[in-house]
Amino acid sequence: AFVEEFVTSDGSFDLIVSSLALHYVNRVEAVFRKIPCWLSHGGVFVFSIEHPIFSAGPREWLIVPGPVKVWPVINYALEGPRIVHWLGHDVLKCHRTLSSILSGVLNSQLAVLEVVEPCCDTATVALRADAMAENHRPAFLVVKCAGPDGGA
Numbered sequence: 411a412f413v414e415e416f417v418t419s420d421g422s423f424d425l426i427v428s429s430l431a432l433h434y435v436n437r438v439e440a441v442f443r444k445i446p447c448w449l450s451h452g453g454v455f456v457f458s459i460e461h462p463i464f465s466a467g468p469r470e471w472l473i474v475p476g477p478v479k480v481w482p483v484i485n486y487a488l489e490g491p492r493i494v495h496w497l498g499h500d501v502l503k504c505h506r507t508l509s510s511i512l513s514g515v516l517n518s519q520l521a522v523l524e525v526v527e528p529c530c531d532t533a534t535v536a537l538r539a540d541a542m543a544e545n546h547r548p549a550f551l552v553v554k555c556a557g558p559d560g561g562a
Contacts, residue, residue, distance in 0.1 A: 442518035449557035
C-alpha cells in the first residue's frame, strides 16, 4: 500500500524510516500527521528526501566559464507537482521549500532532533575529483524526528 493509504494500530513501530519516497507524495502533511500515532513510546521517525534546492529545478548543472559548475535554482518558492525526467521516464515529484517541509513535521506533533544535508567528505573527493561538484548543492535532506513523547 502507498503510505497515504497505509493503516496500522497506534504505537506499532519503534522506528519508521522513509528513504527517498516522500517527495512523491502530494499531501505529505497528511502523512506527517499519521506518523506520531504509529510510533511507540519513545519511537523515532527518520526520512530522506530530495533536497528542496535539488528539486526546485531545472535539475541540471549550468556550465559557465571557469572551474566551477553552477546549480541553478528556479522557482524555489513555487511549491507543487513537477514532472521530472528520471531514468528514461517522466516522473511526478512534489517540490516543497525547506520551511514547508519542517513546518509540516512540526505541525504534526513530531519533534525535529536532527537535520542533515549530506555532502561529500574529503576522502570521497580524493577518490573521485568529480564528487567535489556535489558539495556545491546538497542533493538530499535527512531529518530525524521523535514522537510527541520524546524519542531517543
